[in-house]
Every structure is written in C-alpha cells, then in structure tokens.
Amino acid sequence: DGGITQSPKYLFRKEGQNVTLSCEQNLNHDAMYWYRQDPGQGLRLIYYSQIVNDFQKGDIAEGYSVSREKKESFPLTVTSAQKNPTAFYLCASSIEAPVFLNQPQHFGDGTRLSIL
Amino acid sequence: AQKVTQAQTEISVVEKEDVTLDCVYETRDTTYYLFWYKQPPSGELVFLIRRNSFDEQNEISGRYSWNFQKSTSSFNFTITASQVVDSAVYFCALSDPNTGGFKTIFGAGTRLFVKA
Numbered sequence: 212d213g214g215i216t217q218s219p220k221y222l223f224r225k226e227g228q229n230v231t232l233s234c235e236q237n238l239n240h241d242a243m244y245w246y247r248q249d250p251g252q253g254l255r256l257i258y259y260s261q262i263v264n265d266f267q268k269g270d271i272a273e274g275y276s277v278s279r280e281k282k283e284s285f286p287l288t289v290t291s292a293q294k295n296p297t298a299f300y301l302c303a304s305s306i307e308a309p310v311f312l313n314q315p316q317h318f319g320d321g322t323r324l325s326i327l
Numbered sequence: 328a329q330k331v332t333q334a335q336t337e338i339s340v341v342e343k344e345d346v347t348l349d350c351v352y353e354t355r356d357t358t359y360y361l362f363w364y365k366q367p368p369s370g371e372l373v374f375l376i377r378r379n380s381f382d383e384q385n386e387i388s389g390r391y392s393w394n395f396q397k398s399t400s401s402f403n404f405t406i407t408a409s410q411v412v413d414s415a416v417y418f419c420a421l422s423d424p425n426t427g428g429f430k431t432i433f434g435a436g437t438r439l440f441v442k443a
Contacts, residue, residue, distance in 0.1 A: 242429060251336065253418060253433040254372075261429060269430065301372065315362060315377055315431070321370040 213238045217302050217319035223327050224289065224296060232287045232322045234302035242307060243285035244316065247271060248299040257300075260285055289324065299323050329354045331421050331434035339440040340409050348404045348437045350419030356380075360422040361402045362431065363393065367415045378402065409441045 215236045224230045236243065241262050246254040256269030260279040274293025279285055285304075289296045300323075303316040330353040340346045352361065363375040376386065378395050386393045390407045406413055416436045423430040 244429075246433075251435055253331075253333075253435040255433075256430055259426075259429055261427075267426075267429075299370070301370075303372075315374055316372075318372040 215302055215304055215317055215319035217300075217322050219322060220320065222322055222324045224324060225327050227291045229288055229290050230324070232289070232300055232302075232324070234285045234287065234319060236283055236285075236302075236304045236317070238304055238306075238317060239282070240304035240306050240317070241282070242305045243279070244303040244305075245269075245275070245277065245285070245287045246301045246303065248301060248321075254301065257287065297325050329356075329359075329421050329423055329432045331419050331432055333417075333419055333434035333437050335437045336435070337438045337440065339442065341442050342411060343408050345405060345407050346409050346439065346441075348406075348417050348419075348439070350402045350404065350434060352400050352402065352419070352421045354400075354421060356424050358424060360428070361395070362420040362422075363402075363404050364418045364420065364433075365415045366418065366436070372418065375404075406439075409439075411441050411443050414439055414441045 218233045244259040245257040247257055248254050255271050257275050258266050258269055258277045260266035263282050266277050266279050274290055276288045299321050301321045302319045305316045332351045359380045361378045364372040366372050383395050392405045394403045416438045418436045419434040421432045
C-alpha cells in the first residue's frame with residue numbers, strides 16, 4: 212500500500228549532536244513537508260519542498276536542515292543549533308499545493324525526539 | 328497575518344452525546360481554504376474536510392457536520408452521537424495563499440475524550 216514512512220519512531224539526542232529523521236513516500240507526490248508538534252501548540256511548519264532539489268523555509272526553520280535529492284525522500288536534520296528539539300515531528304506529502312486537492316496532505320506516523 | 332484559534336483545549340463527553348468543536352480564524356485574504364484534521368493516538372493526521380471561502384454551505388458526512396460562517400469567521404465541527412473511537416485531537420487549519428497554497432496554518436488543537 213502507498214503511504215509515508217517515518218523512522219525511527221523514537222529518537223534520543225545527546226547535547227551537541229546532530230540527528231537525522233527519515234521520511235520516505237511511495238505516493239509519487241511532488242511536495243513534501245516537515246512539521247513540529249509541541250503540546251498545546253498545534254503543528255508548525257519547519258520546511259517544505261514543492262519539487263525535487265528545491266525547498267523553502269517554513270515558520271521555524273532555525274536549527275534544522277533538509278535535502279530533497281530524490282522525489283520519494285525528504286530527510287530532516289536537527290542540528291545542535293536547535294536548543295529545544297524535544298517534540299513530535301510529522302512528515303507529510305501532497306501531489307501539489309494542498310488547497311487544490313480534495314485530499315490535501317498525507318501524513319506519516321511521526322518521530323518523537325527527546326534529549327538525553 | 329493568518330491565525331487559527333481553537334479555544335477549547337480539552338472536551339470530555341459521554342458516548343452518544345453530541346459535541347461541537349469550535350474554530351475561529353483570521354485572514355485578510357478573500358480567497359482561502361479551511362481544513363479539519365483528526366489525530367488519533369497513533370499520531371498521524373487524518374484529513375476530514377476542506378472548504379473554500381466561497382462555499383458557505385454546511386456539510387454533513389455521516390455523524391460529522393461542519394458549520395462555516397464567514398460573518399463570524401468560524402468553521403465549527405459537530406460530532407453527533409459521539410463514540411469512543413472519536414477520541415482524538417482535532418485540528419482546524421487555514422491555507423496561506425502567499426505560498427501558493429503550500430503552507431497551512433494549524434490551530435492548537437482540541438483534545439476530545441469520549442467515555443463509554
């Protein structure tokens with residue numbers, strides 16, 4: 212079945228360490244997104260990519276980096292510059308801009324990142 | 328700037344009760360889209376509905392119904408005869424047209440508990 216796979220489900224980071232969250236989709240979608248979810252704050256957009264080899268910053272890009280070398284993959288690196296990385300991270304994809312779709316975005320199951 | 332407010336942080340009801348989740352939005356744009364998503368305990372967001380700003384018709388889908396009122400900038404969601412499986416966090420969201428429709432602004436979410 213087509214869908215979005217995020218791994219790992221749980222991730223622990225040591226102080227000063229970079230970690231990479233994986234997001235893979237086999238839906239043949241052009242657009243992919245990374246969101247951060249904190250308790251009581253809803254989802255905030257970190258980065259999004261409309262097409263391969265292109266990506267744009269969202270509202271809270273500082274301390275994060277992404278790459279989009281392949282259509283199906285959009286990894287997120289949480290760098291040591293992100294001082295408060297503990298959160299739930301959700302990856303999503305869509306065929307094109309969500310406003311044009313009856314099924315705007317498909318989401319993965321998320322990765323929960325914690326600081327050791 | 329766009330903003331979505333879900334004033335109800337948590338709601339608890341007994342099975343078979345009707346429940347309404349409130350959503351108030353702010354935008355200066357005349358063309359915009361509103362969404363509702365459900366986040367069950369498993370973590371992934373499940374799309375429920377998309378509504379554009381020119382369509383104020385209420386919509387009913389089974390036990391779910393949505394009331395869109397531009398005059399009060401509200402897009403409320405009602406679950407009739409609630410069931411335990413409805414227990415989840417529900418997010419209201421608004422499109423940001425300045426990004427070609429790729430950016431979605433989420434409310435903080437309302438956690439619904441349905442007790443048997």
